[in-house]
Amino acid sequence: MVQYLDLPLDLSFAALSDATRRGIIERLGRGAASITSLADQFQMTLTGMKKHIQVLERAGLVVTWKVGRVRTCTLGNRGLSAEAAWIETHRKLFEARFDALDDIISEMKQEGGDDSAR
């Protein structure tokens, strides 16, 4: 059985599920920024913004470094390729789902669910 344990995808999809964090990515796409300036732009405390940055960093979407007292944030080099790959692969399943209408009937006839469950 396939091991449905894909921590990196867990982390990055979770990171992308917050509109503020998607906004941060969009913002960093236009150039680097400090945590303070991001906190200003997104009307949030510095501590709150730092937490968002940490989530994005753990997901590998953002990279930061500190010079003096300023921590600068940019988009990470890992990018969104793994996420794009998962989505593209499974998009095909959605498109092909009408071909599976026969399966619905056959599964319903089996009255115990499907055989891959046994």
Place this chain on the structure above:
Amino acid sequence: MVQYLDLPLDLSFAALSDATRRGIIERLGRGAASITSLADQFQMTLTGMKKHIQVLERAGLVVTWKVGRVRTCTLGNRGLSAEAAWIETHRKLFEARFDALDDIISEMKQEGGDDSAR
């Protein structure tokens, strides 16, 4: 300023952030299934699986209907197009981020963050 409020994306990325739910999508890509059979396959209580299905349904990724006492689940017709679009759009920003290295230096020279924050 752009309104960073995109509830549909919030819901679907959150739905995709769980490995079990990604597994359910993969499974439904191979044909419809009842909640009970999914609960069996993913070694979970029926109630637990029902919750996952509800999350996927609210995100528009799964559609269900009940015939008799059996609720059948399939992939939704909305698909993953909105998610794919967001990812593809922002993937370019990641790829272009090296072009922004000059910005980093200029922003650091501004010593107050960046001007779009003012």
Place this chain on the structure above:
DNA sequence: TAAATACTGAACCATTTGGTTCAGTGTATG
């Protein structure tokens, strides 16, 4: 009609999340 099946809903639980405040620490700057 009695028993089994498939789901539904409520309640509970521990953990995580998204935010805050407050109290530091280290770095520039006047």
Place this chain on the structure above:
DNA sequence: CATACACTGAACCAAATGGTTCAGTATTTA
């Protein structure tokens, strides 16, 4: 050297998550 600035960390909070159990309801089936 004193003050301001940028961040860090701890503590707290309400709400959401991902699971469970237990007690129904509705539908088949023997």
